[in-house]
Amino acid sequence: MAAVNVERILKKIMILADAAKYDVSCASSGVVRTGVLGHKAKIGSTFRRGICHSFTPDGRCISLLKILLTNQCRYDCLYCINRTSGNVPRARFSPEEIVWLTLDLYQRNCIEGLFLSSGVMRSPDHTMEQLVAVARSLRERHGFMGYIHLKTIPGASALLIDMAGRYADRISANVELPDRASLSQLAPDKNARAIHAALHLAHAGITEARTERRLAEGRIRALPNTAARPALVPRFAPGGQSTQMIVGADASNDAIILSFSQRLYQRYGLRRVYYSAFSPVPGAASCLPHSPPPLRREHRLYQADWLMRFYGFSADEILDAAPDGMLATECDPKLAWALRHREFFPVDLQSAPREALLRVPGLGTRIVGRLLAARRVRTLRLADLMRQKTSVTKMLPFICVSDHHPGKSLDCLNPYRAYRTAYAGRVPEQLVLFDLPP
Structure with missing residues (x-):
């Protein structure tokens, strides 16, 4: 050009x-x-x-x-x-x-x-x-x-x-x-x-x-090595x-x-x-909101x-923790579901299936995979969770391992106490990586 x-x-x-x-x-x-x-x-x-x-x-x-x-x-x-x-x-x-x-x-x-x-x-x-x-x-x-x-x-x-x-x-x-x-x-x-x-x-x-x-x-794959191989179907x-x-x-x-x-x-x-x-x-129409x-x-x-x-999770399960049709803004949907279904907890990390582990607040897919591999060869302890660099404090009310069991404390946790436990008294704020232009 x-x-x-x-x-x-x-x-x-x-x-x-x-x-x-x-x-x-x-x-x-x-x-x-x-x-x-x-x-x-x-x-x-x-x-x-x-x-x-x-x-x-x-x-x-x-x-x-x-x-x-x-x-x-x-x-x-x-x-x-x-x-x-x-x-x-x-x-x-x-x-x-x-x-x-x-x-x-x-x-x-x-x-x-x-x-x-x-x-x-x-x-x-x-x-x-x-x-x-x-x-x-x-x-x-x-x-x-x-x-x-x-x-x-x-x-x-x-x-x-x-x-x-x-x-x-x-x-x-x-x-x-x-x-x-x-x-x-x-x-x-x-x-x-x-x-x-x-x-x-x-x-x-x-x-x-x-x-x-x-x-x-x-x-x-079924052809012999000496045979001419046809081209694959285009993606x-x-x-x-x-x-x-x-x-x-x-x-x-x-x-x-x-x-x-x-x-x-x-x-x-x-x-x-x-x-x-x-x-x-x-110049937006009057039927549109005036603020984002x-x-x-x-x-x-x-x-x-x-x-x-x-x-x-299904949409119905997630929305079960949102009776007014709106997700809670003060905590993430997974924690909101856990607080609404406290009968599901605590989850035994040593014996629970993968599907149950994925529902524990603070446990992600990668950490669950590592725990499943580790528990085949040893008994899981809190130290194993700490080595994963995850929020152990957030998941303590919802799990039990060989050296930790929440006992009946989970039954008396109300959403506000559980929220403070999960976030250690800290209200999450929107992170800003760059200063936005005026």
């Missing part, structure tokens, strides 16, 4: 990178895509441990080029700063400019991947064609092996979504709001049915590709798909949000649901989501 265009590119970056900050559904874990070292036809690689090199002001660790193809949008979503009636500067990249920018920043060691979304231009199909053209050029023309996350456009054809999955490591379609009535009111141009159709098409493509690849690998979005919900833009409480998330995980096999606290936009929800609410939703994904 000619040097005379660099200044124009920088102006576009300032507009479109800032417009992309409201989409938080980007992560780079779960993918292996390795290039050939020293081979001129390949550039870059991606590993399962993810891409983490820089920090955002709110603490997220990223090194993706996170940008919009354009912030020009024909939709008029009331909660979106890029809506067609919004008074913001507009810009648009061509697919060739995005490709050049990605390769240039990658070769300068500034990024290791691309997160690309877009406002809806002429139609969903036209916009999706532009997004796919970027990924196709990077993969086929330039041999780019780094991470690519493409945002699919609901309403686009099944063929274009299939092509997006063939070139991208992860794809996503935002459901925006859990309540269809709220979506119709706040985003009248969007169709909940089209959003779910896009999620279904992606899920079907991922499932089919994984099944075919598993069968192909089995056939290859389809090996990093899976994700989605995003806006928290606090409508009257949906945490119970509605978590129940909806659980249905999404069950129906579409999502890798992750992201929760984004509503951010008031200039507390960040701690978003944090509690992420914790509850983590319990559903990795700890064996």
